[in-house]
Amino acid sequence: MKQNDRDKDTPVFKNMIHGISFFLFFVIFFIMFSHIYNVSSAPVGWSEKITVTGRKTEVYSYHSALNGVLAGVVFYGAVNEVEGIYVSVSFDGGKSFFDSKLVSAVSRKDESQVINPRISISQKGSITVVWQDFLSDDPSYRIFFSQTTDRGLSWTNPQMISLQGEMQVLPLPIYDDRSRLHLIYHALEGQQFAVYHSVKGDEGFGDSIRISLKDADIRGAFFPAVVVNNESIYVVWQGKDNTQRLGDDLYFTYSDNNGKEWSDSRRITFNESDDNAPSMTLLDTVLYVAYLNNEDTNWKVNLIQGLNRGLLWEENAVVVYDTNINCFAPVVYRASKNKCGILWHISSDNSSAVFSSLYDSIERVFSPAVELVSGGNDISGNATALMDNNQTTVLWQKNDAVTGIKSDIYVAPPKVESLTHPFGKWSQFETAELRWAPVEDASGIEGYAVIVNREPNFDPTVVNLDATGMQNSVPFLPDGISYFHIRAVDKAGNYSRTLHFPLLVSKSPLSVPQIKSATHIEGEGSENRNARFDWKMEDEVRIKGYYYSLTKERALEPKTFITEKELEFKDLSDGRYFLTVRGVDKAGNPGRIATYELVIGDSEKLMPEEYEKIALSIQKSGESEAKTDSETTRSGEDFAYEPEFEEQFISLRVAASGSSEQKTIIAEFVSPDKHAFVPEMFYYSVFSDEEIISQGYNEDGVIRFKQTQPGKYRVKVQAEYVYGNDPDQLKRKSNEEVISLIIDKPLVPDFDPLDNFYTVLTDYFTDNWKVNSLFLLTLFSSLISSMVLFRLYYVSREALSRLIRRIILIFQAS
Numbered sequence: 001m002k003q004n005d006r007d008k009d010t011p012v013f014k015n016m017i018h019g020i021s022f023f024l025f026f027v028i029f030f031i032m033f034s035h036i037y038n039v040s041s042a043p044v045g046w047s048e049k050i051t052v053t054g055r056k057t058e059v060y061s062y063h064s065a066l067n068g069v070l071a072g073v074v075f076y077g078a079v080n081e082v083e084g085i086y087v088s089v090s091f092d093g094g095k096s097f098f099d100s101k102l103v104s105a106v107s108r109k110d111e112s113q114v115i116n117p118r119i120s121i122s123q124k125g126s127i128t129v130v131w132q133d134f135l136s137d138d139p140s141y142r143i144f145f146s147q148t149t150d151r152g153l154s155w156t157n158p159q160m161i162s163l164q165g166e167m168q169v170l171p172l173p174i175y176d177d178r179s180r181l182h183l184i185y186h187a188l189e190g191q192q193f194a195v196y197h198s199v200k201g202d203e204g205f206g207d208s209i210r211i212s213l214k215d216a217d218i219r220g221a222f223f224p225a226v227v228v229n230n231e232s233i234y235v236v237w238q239g240k241d242n243t244q245r246l247g248d249d250l251y252f253t254y255s256d257n258n259g260k261e262w263s264d265s266r267r268i269t270f271n272e273s274d275d276n277a278p279s280m281t282l283l284d285t286v287l288y289v290a291y292l293n294n295e296d297t298n299w300k301v302n303l304i305q306g307l308n309r310g311l312l313w314e315e316n317a318v319v320v321y322d323t324n325i326n327c328f329a330p331v332v333y334r335a336s337k338n339k340c341g342i343l344w345h346i347s348s349d350n351s352s353a354v355f356s357s358l359y360d361s362i363e364r365v366f367s368p369a370v371e372l373v374s375g376g377n378d379i380s381g382n383a384t385a386l387m388d389n390n391q392t393t394v395l396w397q398k399n400d401a402v403t404g405i406k407s408d409i410y411v412a413p414p415k416v417e418s419l420t421h422p423f424g425k426w427s428q429f430e431t432a433e434l435r436w437a438p439v440e441d442a443s444g445i446e447g448y449a450v451i452v453n454r455e456p457n458f459d460p461t462v463v464n465l466d467a468t469g470m471q472n473s474v475p476f477l478p479d480g481i482s483y484f485h486i487r488a489v490d491k492a493g494n495y496s497r498t499l500h501f502p503l504l505v506s507k508s509p510l511s512v513p514q515i516k517s518a519t520h521i522e523g524e525g526s527e528n529r530n531a532r533f534d535w536k537m538e539d540e541v542r543i544k545g546y547y548y549s550l551t552k553e554r555a556l557e558p559k560t561f562i563t564e565k566e567l568e569f570k571d572l573s574d575g576r577y578f579l580t581v582r583g584v585d586k587a588g589n590p591g592r593i594a595t596y597e598l599v600i601g602d603s604e605k606l607m608p609e610e611y612e613k614i615a616l617s618i619q620k621s622g623e624s625e626a627k628t629d630s631e632t633t634r635s636g637e638d639f640a641y642e643p644e645f646e647e648q649f650i651s652l653r654v655a656a657s658g659s660s661e662q663k664t665i666i667a668e669f670v671s672p673d674k675h676a677f678v679p680e681m682f683y684y685s686v687f688s689d690e691e692i693i694s695q696g697y698n699e700d701g702v703i704r705f706k707q708t709q710p711g712k713y714r715v716k717v718q719a720e721y722v723y724g725n726d727p728d729q730l731k732r733k734s735n736e737e738v739i740s741l742i743i744d745k746p747l748v749p750d751f752d753p754l755d756n757f758y759t760v761l762t763d764y765f766t767d768n769w770k771v772n773s774l775f776l777l778t779l780f781s782s783l784i785s786s787m788v789l790f791r792l793y794y795v796s797r798e799a800l801s802r803l804i805r806r807i808i809l810i811f812q813a814s
Helices: 002-037 608-619 644-651 753-767 771-812
Strands: 045-051 057-067 071-080 084-091 101-105 120-121 127-135 137-147 167-175 181-189 192-202 218-229 232-241 248-255 275-283 286-298 298-306 327-334 339-347 351-360 371-377 384-388 391-398 399-410 415-418 431-437 445-453 472-474 479-490 499-505 514-517 533-537 541-554 560-562 564-569 575-585 590-600 651-658 665-670 677-688 691-698 704-705 711-723 732-743
Touching: 045 575, 057 384, 057 399, 071 120, 071 127, 084 127, 084 137, 101 137, 120 167, 167 218, 181 218, 192 232, 218 275, 232 275, 248 275, 275 339, 286 327, 286 339, 298 327, 298 339, 327 384, 339 384, 339 391, 351 391, 371 391, 384 677, 415 499, 431 479, 431 499, 472 479, 514 590, 533 575, 533 590, 541 564
Parallel strands: 057 120, 137 167, 192 218, 275 327
Antiparallel strands: 045 399, 057 071, 071 084, 084 101, 120 127, 127 137, 167 181, 181 192, 218 232, 232 248, 275 286, 286 298, 327 339, 339 351, 351 371, 384 391, 391 399, 415 431, 431 472, 445 479, 479 499, 514 533, 533 564, 541 560, 541 575, 575 590, 651 665, 665 704, 677 691, 677 711, 711 732
């Protein structure tokens, strides 16, 4: 019975082992396959998509505007089947929009009715929308407007604007730099459309001024492009000159006093074909106009430049995108300091698309055209651009919705800080430790380009730190000002602006001042009782000021602080004087002392040994003599500076302690009276084989070592302190204490191997969702496959065993 049980159990156990082996094989195979074929790609140039209008929304026409970080989109359409003028507002430069808000209902009379809403935003945050609509008893279009001063929370009731002309259409609101509202619109007079301008005041919109040609030979003026800059308004419009031909040309006019007066319009294109649909922007002093031209049968986007703000226009335009497919609706906008962007729409029988290109005004070249979106005929050519902090959001109309995409032509610079060399403060460390927070970018960060030199403005171009590097150590800094230059580079190849972080170092003692006198020769008697002095020093960039003293008969340490490099003393009595001067650097370190001997009247020459005593007295000078009673209590109120006292009592006490996981160095400031000697900072340097591997400072004197590799280390500690009664709070440094410590094994927490493997594996799959998803799918598939294979293997083995037993029985029977 036991033998039969073993025969029965053994195949099952072996089959289970085979099944588990199959399962592990499939898991390992698919993990390797996933790792090899997991290819990630970074978006180049354009990335994250955006949708402005929500669900159950129909958009018939729209317009957008931005000022600072406040953006808005106005559209004529229907939300939940309610038609009207709606506005969506953004507080982050067009990156996200709030739900659409109804500004005005519209009574639609027929399918051909054009509402044409437009929006403008002032620097103060006011938003104005305008549109055209019919009155109930008037078949002609009139212009209406509504405003908000609380960023779209509430809107004024729609009002009709009383304007000149039989019919007013195609309104365009413009805010100037002083937040005054201008209105550019078309009006029908007789059989001719003209372009007019009006300004809104406290009592409403003022009288309109016609800015297009008043000549009867112009059949009409249409579609003005407007740019406002300071007191000037520039307008380019499309007109048809009946005296020449039936084609349209572009005309230019401007006002340099906020629209009070306008220049005569003049023609700026002279083609035999049609020029229309202008769009304009200003880059430095050049006006750039993108427009359509059909000289080569197909409509193409051209770009023409108006130099000196339109006083001189180039005769020949350049073609932005040369193709046999018709291009429509060009838009030009300021993309960066020396680049402008151009958008356009192409359309063929079965598809349409929105394209983008950048024009470099310095190199005078276009970047390759980028297709932002393509599809069927449901893409409108009404593309617009919103610029915020060098990031562009391009919007267009598709499937009765306003949607778009954000650019990736800009990356933010990192924000750098340093504990050893805080911004704007001088340090005595020759090694700077710098760190920065990760830079966020839609395409991801490729790395950082860094360099250190003495140039205040320098742009590094070589990526020498990867994206994981968020700190850098700069050793061997010389005295003076060095600059840490850093730029972030994203995976789309965009460089951020350069951050120039100054590293202010003053580690070497200052030189001795070179004192001169214009009134007295050193050591020689003079009857002149008025003395003037000046001096020079090297490396003045790190000098904070100077201390000086003028004492009679003996030289004392300089005590009075000044920032000038000259002194004047009047009405001095007879005698021998000593002027002592020393510099103090911006890190608070005093320099060497210079002495100048001034003699008023007659005086005998001093012997060399007397000068030696004078030099020694400088080091031992003080306001009072040292008290010899060591038991006398001293306080910050009555204690006077004495070098001997400092050398005898001011010191550091350094000790080391710790465990296998952490070592701690404790530096204790030792002084007879904490009120008299106040420690402010503890500086430390860590050496390994005579090489500095770390520097830093703190206020508590506690230095902790974690995750340090085995080896011998030396730690040098020095305290910085001030005297409690020093009115200038001059910082001084204690003696240096050095302590050695030996680390036998790496100071890292002990991990169980399985826990460590689990942590690494978890982090790996958590960081990559594609691998994670594929792994879970593989795991599930492998489990099912293993179960199926195990079942097939078991069934086939049982069937084969039964067949063999039957064959054996047949042979035995025969």
